[in-house]
Amino acid sequence: METLWFYLVAVVVAVYVVLDGFDLGAGTLHLFVARNDSERRTVLQSIGPVWDGNEVWLLATGGALILAFPRLFASAFSGFYLPIMIMLWLLILRAIAIEFRSHLKSPIWRPIWDVVFSLSSLLLAVVLGVALGNVVRGVPLGGDGYFFTPLWTSFRTSSIELGVLDWYTLTVGVTSLLALTYHGATWVILKTEGQIRDRAKRAAALTWPLLLLFVVLVTVFTFSIQPQVPRQMNANPLSYAFPLAALGGIFASQRFTAKGRELPAFLGSAVFLVGMLLSVVFGLYPMVLPAAGDPAASLTIYNASGPAYSLRVALFWWVPGMILVTAYTSFVYRQMAGKVRLDEEGY
Amino acid sequence: MDPALFFHRFQFGFTISYHYLFPQFTMGMALLIVILKTQALRTGNDRYEKSARFWAKIFGLAFAMGVVTGIPMEFQFGTNWARFSEATGGVIGQTLAMEGVFAFFLESSFLGLFLFGHKKLSPRMHWFSAFAVFAGSWISGFFIVATNAFMQHPVGYEIQGDGTLALNSLWSLLLNPWLFWQYLHTMIGAVVTGAFVMASIGAYYLLLGRGQDATEEARGHAEYGKIFLRLGVLVGLPASILVAFPTGDMQAVNVAEHQPAAFASMEGLFETQEGAALVLIGQPDMEKMRLDNPLEIPRVLSFLTYRRWGAEIVGLEDIPQDQWPDNVPLHYYAYHIMVGLGTLFIAAMALAGWLLWRRKLYESRAMLWILMMAAPFPFIANTMGWMTTELGRQPWLVYGILRTEDGYSATVSAGNTIFSLLGFMGLYLLLGVLFLFLVAREIGHGPAFNEEK
Numbered sequence: 060m061e062t063l064w065f066y067l068v069a070v071v072v073a074v075y076v077v078l079d080g081f082d083l084g085a086g087t088l089h090l091f092v093a094r095n096d097s098e099r100r101t102v103l104q105s106i107g108p109v110w111d112g113n114e115v116w117l118l119a120t121g122g123a124l125i126l127a128f129p130r131l132f133a134s135a136f137s138g139f140y141l142p143i144m145i146m147l148w149l150l151i152l153r154a155i156a157i158e159f160r161s162h163l164k165s166p167i168w169r170p171i172w173d174v175v176f177s178l179s180s181l182l183l184a185v186v187l188g189v190a191l192g193n194v195v196r197g198v199p200l201g202g203d204g205y206f207f208t209p210l211w212t213s214f215r216t217s218s219i220e221l222g223v224l225d226w227y228t229l230t231v232g233v234t235s236l237l238a239l240t241y242h243g244a245t246w247v248i249l250k251t252e253g254q255i256r257d258r259a260k261r262a263a264a265l266t267w268p269l270l271l272l273f274v275v276l277v278t279v280f281t282f283s284i285q286p287q288v289p290r291q292m293n294a295n296p297l298s299y300a301f302p303l304a305a306l307g308g309i310f311a312s313q314r315f316t317a318k319g320r321e322l323p324a325f326l327g328s329a330v331f332l333v334g335m336l337l338s339v340v341f342g343l344y345p346m347v348l349p350a351a352g353d354p355a356a357s358l359t360i361y362n363a364s365g366p367a368y369s370l371r372v373a374l375f376w377w378v379p380g381m382i383l384v385t386a387y388t389s390f391v392y393r394q395m396a397g398k399v400r401l402d403e404e405g406y
Numbered sequence: 407m408d409p410a411l412f413f414h415r416f417q418f419g420f421t422i423s424y425h426y427l428f429p430q431f432t433m434g435m436a437l438l439i440v441i442l443k444t445q446a447l448r449t450g451n452d453r454y455e456k457s458a459r460f461w462a463k464i465f466g467l468a469f470a471m472g473v474v475t476g477i478p479m480e481f482q483f484g485t486n487w488a489r490f491s492e493a494t495g496g497v498i499g500q501t502l503a504m505e506g507v508f509a510f511f512l513e514s515s516f517l518g519l520f521l522f523g524h525k526k527l528s529p530r531m532h533w534f535s536a537f538a539v540f541a542g543s544w545i546s547g548f549f550i551v552a553t554n555a556f557m558q559h560p561v562g563y564e565i566q567g568d569g570t571l572a573l574n575s576l577w578s579l580l581l582n583p584w585l586f587w588q589y590l591h592t593m594i595g596a597v598v599t600g601a602f603v604m605a606s607i608g609a610y611y612l613l614l615g616r617g618q619d620a621t622e623e624a625r626g627h628a629e630y631g632k633i634f635l636r637l638g639v640l641v642g643l644p645a646s647i648l649v650a651f652p653t654g655d656m657q658a659v660n661v662a663e664h665q666p667a668a669f670a671s672m673e674g675l676f677e678t679q680e681g682a683a684l685v686l687i688g689q690p691d692m693e694k695m696r697l698d699n700p701l702e703i704p705r706v707l708s709f710l711t712y713r714r715w716g717a718e719i720v721g722l723e724d725i726p727q728d729q730w731p732d733n734v735p736l737h738y739y740a741y742h743i744m745v746g747l748g749t750l751f752i753a754a755m756a757l758a759g760w761l762l763w764r765r766k767l768y769e770s771r772a773m774l775w776i777l778m779m780a781a782p783f784p785f786i787a788n789t790m791g792w793m794t795t796e797l798g799r800q801p802w803l804v805y806g807i808l809r810t811e812d813g814y815s816a817t818v819s820a821g822n823t824i825f826s827l828l829g830f831m832g833l834y835l836l837l838g839v840l841f842l843f844l845v846a847r848e849i850g851h852g853p854a855f856n857e858e859k
Contacts, residue, residue, distance in 0.1 A: 108518035111473065115510045121480050122503035129495020129570075136484025136491075137815035143485050144826040148833055151474040155837060158470040162844050205488065207817040366496040366572030373500060380507035387515045394519065394526070405522040 060370045061360040064127035065347070067377070069340050071123055075116035076187075076336055077242075077329045082106040082113055083187075084243015086153065086180025087236070090173060092247055092258040099173055103157060103406035104399045105250035110157060112388060114150070126373055130204055130363040131347050138198055138206040139190065142223050146186050153179035161406045181236065188235020192228030195285050195339055196221075197351035204358060216284055221351055227280055234277045237270040238332060245312060245325040250399050260316065267313050274309075274335070278302075281339070287349065288342035298341045305334025407732075407811075413823040414486045414814040417830065419796075421478055423789055424834050428472035430788045433547055433593065434600020435465050436540035438637060443533045457633050458536070459524070460853035461604070464845055466521045471841055473514075475834070486823070490803050490813035496572045497563050498553045500579060505549035513542030544593060551589045552580060557804050558795065559584035559664050571807070584660055588795075591653035595791060597645040598751060599784040605638025605758070606781035607631075607849060609774040616771075626854030632768055635777070639762050643755040650748050655710065661798065662711045662719070665805065667729045668798030670722045672741035673707060674700075678721040682707040685742070690735045695723060731800045740793035747787040754780060 085106055093099040124132040136143060156176035160169055198206045199221055211222035218225075244263035248256050282289045292298050312327030343349060347363055350356035364370065439458050446454035480502065483491050516538035524532050556563075562578030563571045573579060608631040614620065615628025662669040670676075674685045676695045684707040688700035708717040722730060731737045754776055761767040767774075799805055803813040 108522065111517065112511065112514040114477075115506065115514045118477065118480055118510055119503075119506040121484070122499075122506035125483065125491055125495045126499030126503040129499060130492050132484045132495060133488035133492035133815075136481060137486070137488035137817050140485050140815070140818045140822055140826070143481060144829065147478045147481060148829060150477055151833060151837070154470065154474045155840070158467070159840060159844065162467075162847070205815075205817045207819075365499055366566065366570075369496050369499060369573045372573070372576045373503065376504065377507060380504075384507060384511040388511070391515045391519065394523070402522075402525075 060367065061127075061364040062345075063374075064123075064364070064370055065344065065360045068120065068123050068127060069337060071116060071120050072340075073333045073336050075113070075120055076332050078113035078116055079110070080239045080242045080332055081246035081325070082110040082243070083180045083184045084239040084241070085247050086176050086243070087184060087240050088243050088247060088259065088262055089177040089180070092244075092255050092262060094254075096169060097401060098255050099169070100161070100406055101251055101255060101399050101401055102247060103160070103176075104401065105247065107157065107406040108395050109391060111154075112391065114154075123377075126377075127365055127370060128347060128358075128360070128363045129365050131358050134200070134204050134206065134358060134363075135194075135348055138208060139193065139223065140207065141210050142186060142190065146183065146190075149179045149183050149186065153183065157406065184236045184239040185232040187239075188232035189224065189228045191235065191336075191339065192231030193223060194348060195231070195281055195288070195343065196225075196227055197285065197349035197357070199352070200348070200350035200356045200358065202356065204356075204362075227284055230273070230277055230280060234270070234273040237266055237273055238335070241266040241270050241312075242325075242328045242332060245316065245321070245328045248316065249321040249325050252398055263316050267309075271309065274305075281342075285343070285349065287346065287354070288339070291342050291344060292338075295341075298338070301334045301338040301341060303334075305331045305338060308332075308334055409820040410816075410818070410823060411811055411814050413820050413827060414818070415810070417823055417827040418482055418486060420827065421475065421482065421830055421834075423792070424838075425472065425475040425479055426789065426792060427785055428468050428475065429543070429547070430596040430599045430785065431603060432465060432469050432472055433543045433596040434598065435461060435468070435603070436536075436543050436600075437597055438600050438604055438641060439465060440533075440536050440540045441637065441641070442633075443536045447529060447533055453630065453633060456853055457630055460630070460848075462521060463848050466517075467841060467844055467848075469517060471837065474837070478830070486815055486818065487803075487813050488815035488817070490808065493570045493808055493813070494556075494804060496566075496570055497560075497579065498556055500573060500576060501549045501553045501556070505546055505553075509542050509546035509549060511542075513539055513546065516542065547593055547596070548589055551592050552582065552585050554795070555582045555585035555588050557802075558588070558799055559660070560804050560807055565807075571804075584664070587653055587656040587660060591649060591657045591791075594645050594649040594653055595784075595788045597641060598649055599788060601638045601642030601645055602751070602777075602784045603638075603781050604634045605642055605777045606779075608634030608636075608638055609778040610849070611852065612768055613771070613774050613778060623852070623854060627852040630853035635767065635774075636762065638777075639755060639758045639767070642751075643759040646748070646751040646755045650752065654745075654748065659711060665798060666720050667722070667725045668731055668737070669711075670720060670725065671731045671734045671737050672794055672798055673719075674738045674742075675707070675719060675721045676723055678718065678724045680708070680718045681705040681716045682711075682719040684710065686746075687742075690738050692734060728801070731797050733797055733800070737794065737797040737800075740790040740797060744787050744790040744794060747783050747790070751780075751784065751787070 085102055089099065089102050093102045152175050156172040156179065160172035196216055198208060200206050208221055208223050211224040212218050212220045214222070214225045216225050216227045241263055244259045244266065247259035248263065251259065308327045308330030312324045312331060315324035315327055345359045345361065346357045347360055348358040439461055442454050442458040442461070446458060516535040519527060520535040520539050523535060527535065556579060559582060561582050562573060562575040564574050566572050611627040611631030612635060615624040615631065674688060674690050674697050675682060676697065681704065683702035683704045685697060686701045686703065688697040691698050705715045708719055709715050711717065711719060758767060758773055758777060761770050761773055801809055803810045
């Protein structure tokens with residue numbers, strides 16, 4: 060039962076990264092690919108109807124965590140107190156920038172929100188990567204299952220007091236930024252035409268080799284910092300499917316972008332993100348939050364899970380509920396299929 | 407109080423009070439917008455459609471504020487109340503996750519279609535998207551009140567060996583007897599807010615459009631003002647009554663039965679009495695254990711609570727002090743402000759309803775002024791209502807099971823919490839100023855402005 064919920068949470072996280080990933084990436088590129096007001100409105104309209112729904116997958120992750128793994132929810136959220144607060148402020152600023160920008164047609168008002176939107180998107184992409192890096196590296200869990208990490212200490216992964224930011228987690232953060240920027244570029248290419256699309260293509264072409272370089276770096280670093288990952292993968296060779304899928308996705312995406320096949324290019328990038336994320340998640344399994352130094356103190360799906368009845372009864376409503384969610388999410392995406400047509404109303 | 411505990415409570419209290427200013431408005435307004443859209447479909451009168459579109463703009467702004475200030479609430483269960491989440495996640499994980507699955511996705515999927523889809527969608531489909539947003543927000547309210555009802559009156563759980571709680575009946579949790587009246591009371595309170603705001607803006611446009619020197623535009627707005635005012639009063643009158651009787655009344659009976667310390671505290675009852683008086687005004691003096699300058703109606707409290715004039719009600723002096731709410735005066739004032747305002751709402755809406763029936767409302771200058779000025783007060787009353795609930799639950803997080811001092815995140819120091827509290831205060835101040843500025847602009851444009859486009 061714990062394992063089943065582990066899969067379900069992993070799926071929700073993966074969907075979140077693919078969906079909010081493209082609107083964060085589009086936000087990061089916003090100032091670069093869209094230079095005047097109508098171009099910027101085009102980018103915003105490409106994500107306007109869906110960004111809120113995409114973010115709900117983050118809330119759904121939180122909900123599924125407190126339901127299925129309450130100890131993980133309690134330990135991780137309080138231990139990463141400062142980065143989570145900063146993430147919340149960035150989420151708030153970004154949402155407000157998207158929603159408030161269109162209300163005033165003013166050459167002062169709109170550029171402010173463009174910068175806020177772009178900067179908060181960029182920082183969020185980094186923060187998500189840093190968070191993942193922290194989970195992989197491990198945290199100084201005490202015997203009671205709690206910890207607290209300051210934002211930074213000495214930037215070393217071996218220091219006595221670990222910080223949220225160190226050279227490894229920052230590398231993961233940069234990788235995340237590159238991956239989501241590339242992902243966002245494939246989305247902008249898919250949804251726009253003309254100059255915006257040309258600039259997004261250039262952005263994708265620039266980001267792609269850098270991303271590949273960082274993927275190699277981050278893989279090497281991860282194997283040395285968290286030996287559990289290669290051990291777990293060797294123990295279960297089927298899990299090599301995830302990194303292979305990721306590699307296939309990123310190379311296919313680059314080919315499709317070059318050939319102008321926009322939807323497959325976007326989907327390739329999505330496969331890459333899911334493959335990378337699941338490689339890590341299943342590399343750590345059955346740990347969900349490794350303890351730095353003392354593996355025995357780690358939170359696993361067994362010692363962090365909720366009571367048995369909770370997990371069992373929740374399946375009866377959670378699974379049908381999520382099928383319903385998938386149905387109307389795809390309905391909304393179908394409503395806005397195709398290139399963005401600028402419209403007087405809206406963003 | 408431990409300074410860390412103080413600031414964890416301060417931050418949660420601040421962020422939740424600020425957050426709830428927006429959902430109470432959007433949940434009430436969603437109902438009113440569905441009524442306007444239904445009228446538009448049924449009558450084909452374009453004014454109803456334009457009215458709905460005008461309110462949709464303000465609704466969209468408030469909804470965005472509700473969403474962005476709501477995200478921190480779910481996260482703070484973990485960041486600031488980790489030991490509470492660990493102990494109760496096995497129970498409230500159900501309702502919190504249900505809110506995401508059944509409400510948030512519904513709202514967020516259809517909100518975009520509702521706000522920007524009226525040209526692309528058929529009228530019926532657009533009506534449906536408005537209805538889906540309304541349903542989503544009311545379902546969301548249900549699950550969050552269900553979570554709170556468990557904290558007020560825990561049911562359907564068992565305590566495990568390690569001290570954490572485990573759910574043993576999902577139906578008991580969802581059919582908690584406390585939940586029924588609390589949910590209705592909360593939602594009708596939200597309708598009161600929506601109706602008063604709509605009536606207030608209606609009265610504003612009517613006052614502007616009066617007299618010889620009113621502009622053509624102001625006269626145009628005034629026609630919409632009549633629609634707003636009429637709907638605001640027709641919904642506001644029953645809502646103002648229902649929020650007091652039976653929902654508020656039954657809620658108080660529940661408190662008296664299950665939380666006697668909270669009941670004595672909110673009523674300002676220090677001595678155990680038969681035939682207890684209903685206190686209208688007075689200041690609790692915690693040193694002398696009495697109410698200064700009381701203005702009371704004899705025996706009414708006993709009657710309202712137990713339906714018997716001579717019934718005995720237990721006062722604070724007969725309850726051990728470690729069971730008392732830890733801020734009796736604030737709790738008492740919150741409750742009395744809510745009840746006082748609620749009484750005034752009934753009076754104002756009854757008078758407005760009578761004038762509407764006699765067809766004098768649109769010309770009654772005094773009544774229009776009263777309704778226009780009334781808009782902020784339902785927000786205060788709803789906030790005070792939640793303060794009554796939450797201060798009354800103290801010193802418990804989960805009534806009778808988990809004390810507040812045992813629920814906060816022990817690893818997060820006071821210094822870190824002050825940092826985040828100051829951040830939220832600064833950010834929310836900025837958001838509030840921008841929100842009011844944008845809403846004032848929309849009201850300035852007015853509903854007839856849409857007509858020209």
